[in-house]
Amino acid sequence: MPPAAKIRIDLNSQVPAYRQIVDAVRVLLVDGTLPPGSDLPSVRRLAMELGVHFNTVGEAYRTLAEEGWLDLHHGRGAKIIARGVQEAASPERLLEFRVQLRNLVAQMRAAGVPRTRIAAELRAAMEGLDL
Amino acid sequence: MNNDLPISLLLAAFTGALMLLIPHISPHRYFFAITVPSGFRSSDAGRNSLRRYYAAVVCSVVIVVVTLVRMDRWPGELLALTAMLAPAILGMLAFLWERSQVARAAPPANRIREAELSSDDDRLPRWIALVLPPFAAPLAAAAWLRARWNEIPARIPVHWNAHDAVDRWADKTTRTVYGPLLFAGGLMLVVILLTLAMFYGSRRGRQRTAIVKMMVATVYFLALLFSAIAIMPAVPFTPTVLLIPGTLFPVLLLVWVIKVLRDPKMPVESTPDECWYLGSIYVNAKDPAIFVQRRIGFGYTPNMGNRLAWLIMGGFAAVIVGLIFTLPR
Numbered sequence: 001m002p003p004a005a006k007i008r009i010d011l012n013s014q015v016p017a018y019r020q021i022v023d024a025v026r027v028l029l030v031d032g033t034l035p036p037g038s039d040l041p042s043v044r045r046l047a048m049e050l051g052v053h054f055n056t057v058g059e060a061y062r063t064l065a066e067e068g069w070l071d072l073h074h075g076r077g078a079k080i081i082a083r084g085v086q087e088a089a090s091p092e093r094l095l096e097f098r099v100q101l102r103n104l105v106a107q108m109r110a111a112g113v114p115r116t117r118i119a120a121e122l123r124a125a126m127e128g129l130d131l
Numbered sequence: 132m133n134n135d136l137p138i139s140l141l142l143a144a145f146t147g148a149l150m151l152l153i154p155h156i157s158p159h160r161y162f163f164a165i166t167v168p169s170g171f172r173s174s175d176a177g178r179n180s181l182r183r184y185y186a187a188v189v190c191s192v193v194i195v196v197v198t199l200v201r202m203d204r205w206p207g208e209l210l211a212l213t214a215m216l217a218p219a220i221l222g223m224l225a226f227l228w229e230r231s232q233v234a235r236a237a238p239p240a241n242r243i244r245e246a247e248l249s250s251d252d253d254r255l256p257r258w259i260a261l262v263l264p265p266f267a268a269p270l271a272a273a274a275w276l277r278a279r280w281n282e283i284p285a286r287i288p289v290h291w292n293a294h295d296a297v298d299r300w301a302d303k304t305t306r307t308v309y310g311p312l313l314f315a316g317g318l319m320l321v322v323i324l325l326t327l328a329m330f331y332g333s334r335r336g337r338q339r340t341a342i343v344k345m346m347v348a349t350v351y352f353l354a355l356l357f358s359a360i361a362i363m364p365a366v367p368f369t370p371t372v373l374l375i376p377g378t379l380f381p382v383l384l385l386v387w388v389i390k391v392l393r394d395p396k397m398p399v400e401s402t403p404d405e406c407w408y409l410g411s412i413y414v415n416a417k418d419p420a421i422f423v424q425r426r427i428g429f430g431y432t433p434n435m436g437n438r439l440a441w442l443i444m445g446g447f448a449a450v451i452v453g454l455i456f457t458l459p460r
Contacts, residue, residue: 004249011242028248039250047419049246049334051401054419077250 005033009050017052021060029069029080030129036082040070043077135207138293139199142214147192150222151185156385156428158392160399163230164410164426165237176236184229191221207293223409230410241401247335255330256340261347262323265354269312269319272358276308279365283308287364295371308364310457315357317454319350321447328443329431332421336398341391342430345384352380388429400424406436 007024009017028034040061041049047057061078064070068086070078089097108118154163162172163180171177195217199210276283283303290299301307326346330339359373391397402423406415411427416436421443425432433440 004247006245006247008243008245011244025248034248040248041246041250041253044419045250045253046246046248048332050244051418051420052244053417 009052011051016056017050018056018059018063021046021050021057022063025060025064026067026069027129029064034080036080038080040078040080045077133203133205133207133210135210135293136199136203139207139210139214140196142211143192143195143199143218146215146218147188147195147222150188150191150218150226152385153222153226153427154181154184156389156392157426158397158399158424158429159395161426163226163233164407165230165233166241166401166404167233167237171236176233180229180233184225187225187228188218188222191225192218194221211293227409234404237404242403244401253331253335255327256343259343259347262319262326262350265319265351266316268354268358269315269361272361273309273312276362276365280308283364291370295369303364306457309361311357311361313457314454315353315361317450317457318357319353321450321454322346322350322353325447329422332439332443333423333431334400334420336400336424338391338397338424338429341397345387345430348380348384352376392429 005028009020043054043057047054061070061072065072068083071081072078105118199214285303286300287303287307288297289301292298326343407413413423413432413434414436415434418434420434421437421440422431423434433444
């Protein structure tokens with residue numbers, strides 16, 4: 001049996017815990033580690049495992065449900081659903097992503113990561129995700 | 132010389148030996164109930180801490196022994212109580228002192244949390260059904276006592292002193308005869324319910340299953356011990372015999388606990404050091420876990436910052452107090 005998918009969050013991070021959960025789960029959804037039809041732990045169970053408030057996990061699940069990844073009406077937990085073909089992102093959304101990417105690249109450069117390494121990391125991230 | 136003195140001296144030595152073991156019966160990641168990096172135990176600072184603690188415990192036992200010898204006119208109960216409590220209290224003070232020293236050397240707490248995204252592990256193992264057969268023991272003992280009701284004497288012993296002599300009797304009634312069995316059944320149910328509460332109210336991990344095994348073994352032990360106690364009025368035997376399983380079971384449990392705790396693969400839960408008081412009381416209102424892994428010994432302890440934990444522990448305490456009234460007096 002393959003090992004179960006795991007997520008990690010840092011409670012000392014300035015990024016809110018719910019956002020870290022959304023980001024970590026989304027990566028696993030996009031790269032296919034969590035296929036449609038599989039169950040996520042209940043809100044209570046995941047909150048207990050991560051040591052965060054139930055509302056934090058509830059908020060993360062609701063965000064993922066709004067993005068079309070989860071069905072929250074399946075008992076107390078959450079079921080992953082097939083997400084269908086998405087419409088292309090709007091120009092405003094694309095601009096938002098561009099700003100985020102620029103911020104990330106700037107942070108990496110400020111931390112001394114060479115340009116070639118940043119390009120390689122971005123390529124690896126693209127190839128790692130099932131796009 | 133006071134006849135109770137030798138037993139009291141033995142008790143003091145036994146309590147001191149237990150106190151010496153305490154730093155070794157903790158998950159490998161904790162040292163004096165503080166999160167430490169791997170290798171800290173064998174570092175100079177770690178070894179010095181242990182040496183100081185050992186010296187303090189040995190000194191406290193010597194002080195208690197000298198006190199007991201000088202105060203041998205004290206009543207037997209007071210001698211025994213002093214022999215058990217004084218080394219434990221003094222040893223605990225030494226433990227807390229070392230804990231404060233280790234806390235200064237501890238690195239900042241790791242606040243990274245990891246969770247499996249699976250709902251597979253939330254079912255109890257099938258072998259939990261093994262908790263049911265032990266109920267046959269008190270039931271069989273009750274049936275056996277009922278069949279031999281006329282052979283049970285009109286007055287039955289209910290308490291023995293340290294010298295194995297009966298010091299309290301009770302009249303033969305349904306309560307005095309069946310009380311220990313009712314108490315056993317209730318206690319076994321409490322252990323099972325507490326196991327379920329711990330399993331579902333704690334984080335996932337191998338230690339959850341290990342605790343369930345320990346609880347199942349405890350249910351068997353309680354069933355056999357109290358069934359043996361219950362048949363004593365019909366089959367008189369010296370209660371000292373019961374000291375053998377009564378001592379052997381905790382010792383075996385302790386050996387097993389040390390073995391489990393030394394397993395480097397046994398996961399250790401991350402809880403903030405600052406939420407632990409006296410090394411064994413956990414209070415964290417931000418943590419939704421109802422039970423968390425203990426830092427001293429093996430098992431779980433309630434998160435006193437969680438209202439549900441208070442409710443559950445209060446409920447169990449009330450049931451246990453109620454059960455005590457079923458015992459003959």
